[in-house]
Amino acid sequence: MGRSLNPQAAGVKRISPENLRRIMTESSEEAVKLLVEEADRFGKGLSKSLTTSQIRNIFGEVRSIEQDVLPTDQQLSLDVQRRLLMLKPKMAYQVGRFSNDEALKALVETLSEAIDLIGNDKNRFQTFVNLFEAILAYHRCHGGKTN
Template identity: 40%
Template sequence: MISQDDLRKIIVNKDGSQILVKRAEDLGKQLVDERLKSSQIRAIFDEVRQIESLWLQNEQKALHKVYLLKPKLAYRAARSSEGVPTLKDILSRAIDIVVESPAEAKERFRRFTEFFEAILAYHKAYGGRD
């Protein structure tokens, strides 16, 4: 489990790269152990990528979509007992940090996306499959 302090360092601090990589590796391995399917994590990550591209066109709409990620994660977690609840917990807490400061949300979302991308990479590296 990732502490709130570590999540804050990853999302808020510009120099949080080392902790980002370490925690993403730990979580990627844990999600493989919990048998999270690649298709489940990719589906969520695809939504994050769509928000990332929307940010260039309409920041308010993108921020709105970030808020809506939390109920989508809750829905997916309720439908699956393998890995999704763990991912939902971490990402939901990270989203809270992203949106707590609208003025910094764009940069925080960028770091959130990097963190999620690293989780996805480590999940695959440790054998995450469908």
């Protein structure tokens, strides 16, 4: 997604690039705490306008990709890396379907940025899954719309 979102326009402040980088690349207790705090804040912001089904459409694909990661793998296979990168145009399509949804744009930009930080690192992929799962959980916890 080449263009930048004005976070105030939607009332949803996305996860900053600095915090996202810390969450995705650092292996520390502070990074895990930051993941939970940011997912709570972001999920709450998304809950005001984004439906659970809009998020689950994307999350379902992430879960499908996760099934291709074997416990014995040290790094992500080229196929998994390809599927992750192809998730970006699929998410862009979702934004196109809901063209006036600034919250969805904020989510897609955040997830796309996180995907760029994964590379072939299996631990970073798992952090990505954890982050997305936490955002979805907090979205629902804060009363996110179901339809």
